[in-house]
Amino acid sequence: MKAIQQMVWDWPLRLFHWLLVLAVVGAYITGELGGSLTDWHSRLGALTLGLLIFRIFWGFLGTYYARFVHFFPTPGRLITYFKGDWHGVGHNPVGALSIFALLLVLAALIVTGVFANDDIAFEGPLFHLIDKSLSDRISGWHEWLVDGLLGLVGLHVTAVFYYLLIKKNNLIRPMLTGNTLLRPDQFVGSNGSLSIPRFIFVVLIASSVVWIVWSGLVTDYLASLSR
Amino acid sequence: MKLKCVWCLSCLFVASVVMANPIEDQIRIRQSTYAVMGWNTGKIKNQIVDHPETYHKDQIIAAANTLSALAHSNLLEELYGPGTDQGTGWKPTRLKADYFQKQDEVKEINTRLIKETEELKVAADSGDVAAIKSQFGKLGATCKSCHDLIRVRE
Numbered sequence: 001m002k003a004i005q006q007m008v009w010d011w012p013l014r015l016f017h018w019l020l021v022l023a024v025v026g027a028y029i030t031g032e033l034g035g036s037l038t039d040w041h042s043r044l045g046a047l048t049l050g051l052l053i054f055r056i057f058w059g060f061l062g063t064y065y066a067r068f069v070h071f072f073p074t075p076g077r078l079i080t081y082f083k084g085d086w087h088g089v090g091h092n093p094v095g096a097l098s099i100f101a102l103l104l105v106l107a108a109l110i111v112t113g114v115f116a117n118d119d120i121a122f123e124g125p126l127f128h129l130i131d132k133s134l135s136d137r138i139s140g141w142h143e144w145l146v147d148g149l150l151g152l153v154g155l156h157v158t159a160v161f162y163y164l165l166i167k168k169n170n171l172i173r174p175m176l177t178g179n180t181l182l183r184p185d186q187f188v189g190s191n192g193s194l195s196i197p198r199f200i201f202v203v204l205i206a207s208s209v210v211w212i213v214w215s216g217l218v219t220d221y222l223a224s225l226s227r
Numbered sequence: 228m229k230l231k232c233v234w235c236l237s238c239l240f241v242a243s244v245v246m247a248n249p250i251e252d253q254i255r256i257r258q259s260t261y262a263v264m265g266w267n268t269g270k271i272k273n274q275i276v277d278h279p280e281t282y283h284k285d286q287i288i289a290a291a292n293t294l295s296a297l298a299h300s301n302l303l304e305e306l307y308g309p310g311t312d313q314g315t316g317w318k319p320t321r322l323k324a325d326y327f328q329k330q331d332e333v334k335e336i337n338t339r340l341i342k343e344t345e346e347l348k349v350a351a352d353s354g355d356v357a358a359i360k361s362q363f364g365k366l367g368a369t370c371k372s373c374h375d376l377i378r379v380r381e
Contacts, residue, residue: 034371036364039276119265120370121272121363133318140381 003181008090008174010063010194016055017175023047024106024153028146038122042113046210049110052103053206061198065090073097089186095159102152105145112142114213128219250308255316257306260297267293268367275359284354291351294366295344303337321379329376336373343369 009017027044030037059068073093080086081093091099114126116139127135163169174180212218267290274282312322326333343366350358 033368035366035368036276036360038367118367118371119261119374120367121265121268121276136381143380 002184004184005179006089006182007063007178008065008180009178010066011178012054012058012194012199013062013066014175014178016051016058020048020051023051024149028149031146034118034120038118042122042124042214045110045113046214048106049213050206050210052107052110053209054202055103057202057205061195061202063192063194071096073100087186089180089182098152098156098159102149102156105148105152109142109145109149112138112145115139116142125214125216126218129222248314250310250314251316253306253308253311253316254314254320254322257302258316258318258320260300260302260306264294264297264370267291268363268370271359271363275356275363279356282356284351287359288348288351291344291348295341295348298337298340298344303333321381323377323379326377332376333373336369336376339369340366340373 023044027041027048030041030044058066064070071088071091071093073096077086077093078097086092114124115130115135116124117127117132117135118139119136123135130138160171163171270290271287274287307322307326309327312320312324312326314320343362347359347362347366350362353359
């Protein structure tokens with residue numbers, strides 16, 4: 001049986017993944033150090049928001065394996081996996097669970113972060129929509145969520161290395177090159193062609209949302225309503 | 228007769244002061260201190276970091292002086308007495324219960340706070356916005372280090 005080389009992760013997805021790694025690691029470090037780095041923490045949070053929005057849209061408009069419909073962990077798929085009958089390509093159902101958990105925690109960190117403050121001088125871009133005591137509580141949630149993030153990232157990295165070292169299945173290379181080797185019975189047909197217009201469209205949407213939140217447009221508009 | 232009245236009223240006044248809860252007073256006053264510090268750090272962030280076109284040299288000098296004065300105000304000795312990890316000032320205190328076991332670190336951060344605010348005063352006097360910005364960043368990190376050490380997460 002000859003193995004077939006198959007493009008699994010298209011380049012926008014790979015770019016998204018590695019940019020997310022940089023954004024999250026950078027946000028974590030700048031968040032822990034504080035001081036003048038807090039402004040960078042906010043910018044990296046903005047980048048993370050843009051990347052998350054990109055991924056959500058790409059999950060509907062991207063190539064075959066990037067689409068959520070292909071790997072969303074439904075109960076049926078999870079049962080199939082635990083019975084040992086899942087032989088798919090891309091994210092397996094349990095891996096998919098951890099992916100969605102990671103995206104959810106990151107989304108929660110962003111939603112809490114935009115309202116947060118650090119009691120010193122930093123205020124999130126939507127801080128002025130609420131009062132300080134509510135912002136203080138939200139800032140607490142933001143800090144608690146970091147623990148959750150660390151746990152999930154640790155799990156993710158551990159799983160990747162478990163696959164690499166114990167199961168001898170290198171998952172890092174496909175996330176770099178996009179390609180993996182399939183048995184002919186796993187081959188489902190081409191990954192579909194990458195649509196550049198769709199890619200540009202999704203990037204524009206992600207950038208617009210980030211700009212609206214961070215540029216003060218929301219707070220200015222609401223302030224103008226009360227005048 | 229009049230003297231007796233004055234004497235009784237004075238005793239009552241002193242008694243009422245003594246009966247006021249010293250723990251809650253300490254919490255309330257130190258919370259006020261940090262609120263005033265926050266007002267001044269916010270001012271510096273606004274005029275030095277976010278909108279340097281609004282920089283007023285005198286206001287920033289005043290802010291730096293206030294921060295330095297508060298750092299020198301001896302509040303660690305006088306407003307963090309035993310039992311002040313529980314109680315309500317303006318709001319419930321967020322002091323960690325193991326604060327009293329961390330005194331060496333607390334004193335070290337306090338020394339750093341005094342040093343950083345004094346250097347902020349020097350920068351503010353110079354009028355050099357870039358120098359103020361850099362020193363302000365260091366001060367913010369010092370503030371944060373104490374929060375992380377002795378303050379409970381919300």
